[in-house]
Amino acid sequence: MWFRTRGRYWLGMALLTAFVGMSLGAALCLGSEMYSPQQVWSLLQRREVASDSAGVIVWQLRLPRASMAALVGMLLSVTGVLLQGLLRNDLADPYTIGVSSGAALGAAAAVLAGWEAHWHGFGVPASAFVCAMGATALVLAVARRNGLIRISVFLLAGIVVSSFMWSGVTLMLTLAGADLSRVLFWLMGSFADAEWTRVRLLLPFVLLGLAGLRTMAYGLNAFALGEESAAHLGFDVERLKRRAIVLAALCTAAAVSVSGIIGFVGLVVPHLARRLFGADHRQLCWSAAVIGAALMVWADTLARTVARPAEIPVGVITALIGAPFFVALLRRERLT
Amino acid sequence: MPPKSFPRRLIDFRRKTLTLKAPPRRITSLTPGITEVLFAIGAGKQVAGVTSYCDYPPEVKRLPKVGDMRTNVEAVVALQPDLVVADGILNRRYIPTLERLKLPLLVVTPKSWQEVAQMIRLLGAATGHEQQAETLAQRFQRAVQEARARRVPTKKPTVLFALNVEPLPMWVAGRETFVDDMIQLAGGRNVAADGGTNYYPLSAEALLLRDPDVLLVALPNDRLAPLYEHPVLKRLRAVQAKRVYSVDSNLFVRPTPRLLQGLEVLRSIIARAS
Numbered sequence A: 001m002w003f004r005t006r007g008r009y010w011l012g013m014a015l016l017t018a019f020v021g022m023s024l025g026a027a028l029c030l031g032s033e034m035y036s037p038q039q040v041w042s043l044l045q046r047r048e049v050a051s052d053s054a055g056v057i058v059w060q061l062r063l064p065r066a067s068m069a070a071l072v073g074m075l076l077s078v079t080g081v082l083l084q085g086l087l088r089n090d091l092a093d094p095y096t097i098g099v100s101s102g103a104a105l106g107a108a109a110a111v112l113a114g115w116e117a118h119w120h121g122f123g124v125p126a127s128a129f130v131c132a133m134g135a136t137a138l139v140l141a142v143a144r145r146n147g148l149i150r151i152s153v154f155l156l157a158g159i160v161v162s163s164f165m166w167s168g169v170t171l172m173l174t175l176a177g178a179d180l181s182r183v184l185f186w187l188m189g190s191f192a193d194a195e196w197t198r199v200r201l202l203l204p205f206v207l208l209g210l211a212g213l214r215t216m217a218y219g220l221n222a223f224a225l226g227e228e229s230a231a232h233l234g235f236d237v238e239r240l241k242r243r244a245i246v247l248a249a250l251c252t253a254a255a256v257s258v259s260g261i262i263g264f265v266g267l268v269v270p271h272l273a274r275r276l277f278g279a280d281h282r283q284l285c286w287s288a289a290v291i292g293a294a295l296m297v298w299a300d301t302l303a304r305t306v307a308r309p310a311e312i313p314v315g316v317i318t319a320l321i322g323a324p325f326f327v328a329l330l331r332r333e334r335l336t
Numbered sequence B: 001m002p003p004k005s006f007p008r009r010l011i012d013f014r015r016k017t018l019t020l021k022a023p024p025r026r027i028t029s030l031t032p033g034i035t036e037v038l039f040a041i042g043a044g045k046q047v048a049g050v051t052s053y054c055d056y057p058p059e060v061k062r063l064p065k066v067g068d069m070r071t072n073v074e075a076v077v078a079l080q081p082d083l084v085v086a087d088g089i090l091n092r093r094y095i096p097t098l099e100r101l102k103l104p105l106l107v108v109t110p111k112s113w114q115e116v117a118q119m120i121r122l123l124g125a126a127t128g129h130e131q132q133a134e135t136l137a138q139r140f141q142r143a144v145q146e147a148r149a150r151r152v153p154t155k156k157p158t159v160l161f162a163l164n165v166e167p168l169p170m171w172v173a174g175r176e177t178f179v180d181d182m183i184q185l186a187g188g189r190n191v192a193a194d195g196g197t198n199y200y201p202l203s204a205e206a207l208l209l210r211d212p213d214v215l216l217v218a219l220p221n222d223r224l225a226p227l228y229e230h231p232v233l234k235r236l237r238a239v240q241a242k243r244v245y246s247v248d249s250n251l252f253v254r255p256t257p258r259l260l261q262g263l264e265v266l267r268s269i270i271a272r273a274s
Helices: A006-029 A037-045 A053-087 A099-112 A123-143 A151-176 A180-187 A196-215 A217-223 A227-232 A237-259 A265-277 A281-305 A314-335 B032-040 B058-062 B073-078 B095-100 B113-127 B130-149 B178-185 B204-210 B225-229 B259-273
Strands: B008-011 B017-020 B027-029 B047-049 B083-087 B105-108 B158-162 B170-173 B199-202 B214-217 B244-246
Touching: A006 A037, A006 A053, A006 A265, A006 A281, A037 A053, A053 A151, A053 A196, A053 A217, A053 A237, A053 A265, A053 A281, A053 B204, A099 A123, A099 A151, A099 A180, A099 A237, A123 A151, A123 A237, A151 A180, A196 A217, A196 A237, A196 A281, A217 A227, A217 A237, A217 A281, A227 A237, A265 A281, A265 A314, A281 A314, B008 B113, B027 B032, B032 B047, B032 B083, B032 B113, B073 B095, B083 B095, B083 B113, B095 B105, B105 B113, B113 B130, B113 B178, B130 B178, B130 B259, B158 B178, B158 B204, B178 B259, B199 B204, B214 B259
Parallel strands: B027 B047, B027 B083, B083 B105, B158 B214, B214 B244
Antiparallel strands: B008 B017, B158 B170, B170 B199
């Protein structure tokens, strides 16, 4: 579109980055109690941890929460780009490869086993992360033959393993009965648990995801022409596939284990980024990350504001915004 | 009041009538709360089936089970009950089936303190134990009168009742819960009453702004540790003043006579805080 030419790309990215900054600022102002931008600014300048409620809310609740939303938004969008590129499938998203169902299984098991307080509060995320990686390993094991990964088999294996794991989750929830609403809340995704330790844990995954996608950009661009063409162009396609899948699994597992399953961001954002900034993965990796961050920050701000003082799962908001948006995008694509 | 003789007509919470020809001998209870009431009014010997969640009084564990919160209708029918007591909310999925099978069904929907008394009286009338039921029901109503008679403290302590700590958000008792009634009866103010009905997820910042004097958590003590470690939760006034109490949720969420025990627990906690 308009931002696809080189000079305008930088202009567009600058505008978007400014928008992310504004969104973060808005996220700090909006909530159960509304603060004016001046109020928030003066709170942010007081570096020491304030003991008044406004200080705690801005520094300890909203800032880590908005940061986490931005990071998870980036992770899911980057993974979406990675997988849509690799699988050459417009419907691929971070959850196609079985990660989410594995994480859900791990988290549900941990909640039902009462591990919430274990490992300094990391019982649930740790269990979710391990099971998410396990699920991906299972998908890879199914899809690999003679050291080769066939993309079509990989897709199918992802779907099969996902539904298998989901039945496990359903079975557990049915047998457990109690604790149901809390597990469901987690499954719908939420940043309510945000704190700085989690932000610090996510950060390396975001850097890894961005760096990984950027280094694979040429390979993914070639992949768009088809697997064979990419091989003829001299790319080691099998290595690319392995690295992309492992990277996608790591990033998604990190995101899902701290925030639950937040749908649609990883599906919609890559499409949006491609429309705005073009399909070149060298640029797509940055543009998708920035759009994902902004979208998720707004989704989370809505999640904790619209029903205040109660909150709703952020996954509900992303689906409510994402689905109609995706439909609109599809309709426009067909016309042009 | 002399016990009326059978057959008798009963009107349940849905305003539907049921005629019992004789005192029921094979009652099937579909919730732990109903089971507790039946035993409390002396109808325990007439109970033939309970749920696997029923755990009070301890002897109910020996009785045949008809499912958990999901009723196994076949198991109910197999017991050949002469009275089935169901909860209009918890068992609502199964009520149409139970009706279709023409089982003698009473539906109770106790949502408030007063309605628990009403439920106790109904079950008393259904089982032929109206006198014990009346005594028990009156204890519920006396609790309300006593609370009204007591002088109101100038500043009511603020109270929050939560079902969990982690993962956040905490699920808290809003309006139209027994806990909400009980907090008022015990002389406190439920800080989560304005946020919604039933149990709902309260956002952490709303929790911090409400900053209750007393925090009740329906978890064992060893699972309250996150409250003292979480960067935000540990700032709560209740946490700093060590006014966090681990309570047995069965004394607060089930519509049973044991709510009176829960009320006593609450009253002593609130008295300490004010």
